[in-house]
Amino acid sequence: MRLVWSVCHQGIWALAAVMALWPRAASADPITPERVAAALPKLEALADGVIAKGGVPGLAIAVVHDDKVVFLKGFGHREAGKPETVDADTVFQIASLSKPVSATIVAALVGDGIVSWDSRIADLDPAFRLADPYPTSQLTVRDLFAHRSGLPGTAGDDLENIGYDRATILHRLRFVPPSSSFRSGYSYSNFGLTEGAVAAAKPTGKSWEDVAEEKLYRPLGMVSTSSRHADFVKHANRAALHVMVDGAWAPKVKREPDAQAPAGGVSSTARDLAQWMRLVIGDGVYDGKPLISADAMDQMHVPLMTRGKNPVSGGESFYGLGWNVEFGRHGLSWGHSGAFSTGARTVATVFPKEKLGIVVLANAFPSGVPEGLSDSFADLVFDGKVEKDWVGAWDSIYSGMFGPGIAAAKATYATPPSPPRPAASAGAYAGRYANDFIGEAVVSGAGDGLMLKVGPAGARSYPLRHFDGDQFLTYPDAEMPDRPAAVSFVVGPNGKASAMIIEFLDDNHLGTLQRIPD
Template identity: 80%
Template structure:
């Protein structure tokens, strides 16, 4: 969830100071064993019920308390309609839960003196540029992990969708105008955080994926965890992605997140992530050995940017470095959610004062099951009861409302052409090559009675265009929302040929207009 709220600095720090005086719900030793046992039993029953009711095809849960893994189990199936079940070692794509995992890797680099949270990107990766000189010079690893660089939240996501690799996407971020002044606003950016991670790893001379293995996965014995999609595909015991099609979960789409691996490309298991939770809750100590200096890891949990209120619990939320920090009814929480709209959900929730953590990974979207189960578990641990609100339903309603209105609005806009509709010009009026610095080349050609748009490196993505009215055509670019139309509109010049084209699904940052190149 991307929730924003503008607060004056003095109000922020006054609030933090006030929260610091709140009594915590308990300490690690204050949670009675019988209450924990009852909470785990109910959590298991809730998870079984969610799967039985079709809430998700499959999920896995890990719970850590006082440096011990006290619950580890899978539920449901790896793929809907197939017999293979989920267990604690089933590998899931964890989407944006990758961000706090990657923040832990960078903390290890900071601990080893390889980089600093305040290292300047200009020193670590001199080729990287933002659109303006001053932020480019001053930008730090901390800025990028806190999402306060000024980059718009979706910057680069559109380039990934049409096939560009990480290096080219990061290079083209220089063409994206800022959505806010430098360090003045919060904008959740996958490729901003990716650059922060990649830059921090530069002094090692090794790729990010290898650094993550060396600094985190291998020392913790996370043998099934990787930041490479090719490793995920090799896993026999892996969960497929699911989206709702005609009211039923279906595994139809793959997600290849290598370009933004630090922000969304980690794959892992409940067993492996439980070991990571032990490290974080142990302030960098794992099995009695200090793997990461506490001061390097502590930096990730300092609340830097206000994010508003949790939509269900009402707790005040902030962003640190790859982590959400929330001050709620049960005290201090470190957490992060993850989602792929093509079919993944994940959540980690840590209560550092109680040395308690829960991770839930699921193979479906949209669903609020991870939040619903985690919130319910917290209520059971701290209150001994679930309360009156069904947390799974409340979170399901939030996630379920994400796409519906968007799709409905697009369908309504293009439900029917004007009557009478103006005819299109001849295909030759639109055919040709178009270009801008950010998107690169786009080629429009006539194929039979239809026009086809090709974009991305060497025309990697192809979209059929259906005439709507005059010089406006429709296409359906989203695999996860196949019935959502998007406009492709042309501007005709005095010679009767299109001088420019605007591709709506690439225009989120007003960079989707491309000028004709040549004839």
């Protein structure tokens, strides 16, 4: 592995961070094939135990050491309650594990001289805008893959949830106020990274999806991997997404992430991702042949933005380009996790000095099983024993992600005032509303309540139930059906609503829509 520091203006800072943190926690003993081989039966037993305890319905694991795939196996079931089992060729939606895969594809473009990590988005994709002109003019592929553009983390996710396509979402990011100054703050942005990838592909004249196949999937023989959801659903051997319903895993919701394909839309198998890990561990060399420039690959792993400490292990964590860069109890590691709250969990971890990597794919959320198994395997290899219950520790992290928010929302709207203030007539609220970011919304009477339609051509419908006065409640999350959100109206002296605030679209204070005059 070679680290390239001169290519970024944070180079001196990053080098100091590495020198301060790198080898102190690493094992002094070399990681031999024998040590890895000794850990594999124990990893398999841990995975079997997770399935037996119902930790996830199914999972698949690949381990690579020194350019060899030394472990490849599936566990459990593709769908809860059905007999089909997971194997090494079961296709999973890998969620945000797509990010380092996509960074590798951009590294291939960089190595071929098609773009640079420091190519300006204004040159590659002149139509793209941020809220402010200076960041728009200076923004680079590197900025977007390092999540330092200033875009808030959720920017665009809300539009995707109500049915907008990629082009519309990327266009409307210009209306989102920044959450930090340009290049000064880290904010994990799906659609920021998506724009970086799409812009990097533009000089080829091809779609991102075609570039991904041409530059990575096909050369590595990743025959079951795609950045298109349509390809995922064509596979008979695919894993369903699961969420917890009444204490049991259920395939409740489907997820079509094409809008953010570079950031979260890749589907793949343990077998295919093992080949990708061989390329990463080989610093761009695959099957003994240089496939991607080592310089372009190395830049992905320069620690550019601090992420604080790992919430379970306590290791210092940074973000490079589509990769987490961590200095933990076993030394330097690169990695990334992925999650859909609709039912996916994934992780990849690479120890570059030891040429060791593991990928764990699971088909349920919330679950800390992927990180737990990855951390347990690292303990087994480096120390010969598992230090603690890593699966349990990571389960606590993921189960706590939405619990407090759901509880707070439930508490806020648990009981209306007694007596509640009456609503106006349905005609007071009915009509068309809009803003530049959300687009048009329509409110109409529906039985004893109202109906809200948002998204392109009213693609999403939400029943509104009266709560108090001019405030109504809806339940917008299919995967969290008991989480309420308010839709409030501003009624003027004429007895008609002049505006409405949609709480579940207001993360970035863009959820207020003005009435369109009749």
